Amino acid sequence: MLTIYGRANSSNVQLVMWAVAELGLTWQRLDYGHGHASTRTPEFLAMNPMGQVPVLKDGQAAIFESAAILRYLGAAYGDDDFWPADPLVRARLDQWAEWGKHCFGAAVTALFYPLVRLPPEAAAPDAVARAEAAIAPLARMLDARLGEGPWLAGDAFSFADIAVGHLLHRYFTLPFNRVETPALDAYYANLQTRPAYAEHAMVSYEALRGIG
Numbered sequence: 001m002l003t004i005y006g007r008a009n010s011s012n013v014q015l016v017m018w019a020v021a022e023l024g025l026t027w028q029r030l031d032y033g034h035g036h037a038s039t040r041t042p043e044f045l046a047m048n049p050m051g052q053v054p055v056l057k058d059g060q061a062a063i064f065e066s067a068a069i070l071r072y073l074g075a076a077y078g079d080d081d082f083w084p085a086d087p088l089v090r091a092r093l094d095q096w097a098e099w100g101k102h103c104f105g106a107a108v109t110a111l112f113y114p115l116v117r118l119p120p121e122a123a124a125p126d127a128v129a130r131a132e133a134a135i136a137p138l139a140r141m142l143d144a145r146l147g148e149g150p151w152l153a154g155d156a157f158s159f160a161d162i163a164v165g166h167l168l169h170r171y172f173t174l175p176f177n178r179v180e181t182p183a184l185d186a187y188y189a190n191l192q193t194r195p196a197y198a199e200h201a202m203v204s205y206e207a208l209r210g211i212g
Contacts, residue, residue: 002027005044006053007036009208011105012066013054014201015166019070019159021196023077034211067101067163074159081156089153093160096145096152100164104142107135108167108174112205115174119210128176136179139171143181150190157194165191169202 002025006013010033020027032053033039039051047055048064055062056069058076063069074083084090110131114124142164145152152160168188172178191197 003057004029005032005039005047005055005057007031007033008200009203009205010034010053011109011167011170014203015066015101015162016054016056016069016073017200018166018196019073019162021200022157022162022194023073023082025073025077034208067097070097070159070162078159081153082158084153084158093153093158097160097163100142100160100167104135104138104164105167107131107138108171110134111174111176112170115176116205116209117212119212122212132176135171139179139181139184143184146183146187149183149187161191165197166201170205 002020004013004016004020004027006016006029008014008017008029008031013029017027017029031037032044032055038044039048039053044055045051047057047062050064052064054066054069055064056072057063058072063072084093111128114127114131118124148154151157152164165187168184168191172188192202
C-alpha cells in the first residue's frame with residue numbers, strides 16, 4: 001500500500017492523489033501540514049528535509065517533490081498510454097508537464113495568493129492585475145495546444161494531463177478576468193467527468209482563505 005503524507009487541500013498533494021487514483025493503486029493519505037500533523041519532526045524531515053508535503057512512501061522508499069512522485073508513479077505503475085515507453089513520445093509530453101507544473105502553475109499561484117491566501121486587510125489589487133496579465137498569454141498558449149486534444153497525447157490520457165490539469169479547478173473558480181479559451185474550457189469540462197479528478201483535484205480551498 002502507498003502512503004501519501006499531506007493535506008487534501010494542498011494542490012501538490014492533489015496532483016499526487018489524482019495520479020494514484022487514476023492508476024487504480026491502493027493508498028492511504030495522512031493529514032500533514034497547515035493545522036494537521038507537523039512536517040518539522042525528525043521523522044518527517046528524514047523523508048523530506050524541506051519539511052513540505054507531499055511525501056510518497058512506497059514500501060521503504062520515501063519520495064518527495066510532487067513532479068518527481070508523478071514520474072515515479074508513471075514509470076512504476078503506468079501503462080504505455082499513461083507513461084509512454086518511447087523516450088521521444090514521453091519527452092514531448094513531459095515538456096508540457098514541466099510547463100504546466102512550473103510556468104502555468106506559478107501563474108495560477110500568483111493569483112491564488114492575493115485572492116485567497118491573503119487576509120482582506122492585505123488585499124493587493126495591483127498584484128491581481130499583474131497576475132491576470134501574466135496568465136493570459138499562458139492560457140492562450142495552453143488553449144492552442146489543447147486544440148489538438150482532447151488530451152495532451154491526443155486520444156490517450158497521460159501523466160502530462162495531471163501535471164497540467166491539477167490546478168485548473170482553482171484557475172476556473174478564482175474570481176478574476178479570464179481570457180476566452182474554448183479548447184481549455186472543453187478540456188476542463190472533460191477533466192470534471194473523471195471520478196479521480198472530481199474527488200482529488202476539485203477540493204475546496206476555503207480553509208486556506210486568509211491564512212497568509
